[in-house]
Amino acid sequence: MKNNNVGERIRSLRKSKKMSQEKLAEKLNVSRHSISNWEREVSSPDMHSLVEMTELFGVSLNQLVKGDEIIVNKYVYAALAFFLGGFGAHRFYRKQYGKAVLYLLFCWTGIPGVVGMVEGVIAFVKTADAQGNI
Structure with missing residues (x-):
């Protein structure tokens, strides 16, 4: 767009x-x-x-x-969320810096890791456009 x-x-x-x-x-x-x-x-x-x-x-x-569009590749996002979600890597990739910092602050609890894995699975099953973006 x-x-x-x-x-x-x-x-x-x-x-x-x-x-x-x-x-x-x-x-x-x-x-x-x-x-x-x-x-x-x-x-x-x-x-x-x-x-x-x-x-x-x-x-x-x-x-x-404004035409602002953040292009997020489905597979990159899903992999980052699943494997590095506890550190908020997928949120940094999506330019959601506020959420990413929260993930970093609370990574020691393990909760962001679980949430990241769930988000990775959800992103993987989400339908993508012709270029593989979500």
Whole structure:
């Protein structure tokens, strides 16, 4: 989702979900013309519509508005979580530094290790995109 503007990201996400402008407009309770204007950068969606789109498309607000995307390879993440999860390696890999530091602080208890193994298994069974990213 490395698009330059919000409109391009909305269009890209809508098409990735195989959704027409009409269908998206219906789900957001706006007109199809509004969707078209957003995608062409004629106007911008309001906050309520942005939040609904994040839920509908399964992306964060930052990903939708700013285009920030953290690419996480499923197999690397699963291996880091399973084998080094007790130290928060998988959290550092995912750029979740706050959680990673907590894992480091509490690694002596063994709890982050167990949680890391569970997260590794969950990541391994999670479906990935065509490039193997989650």
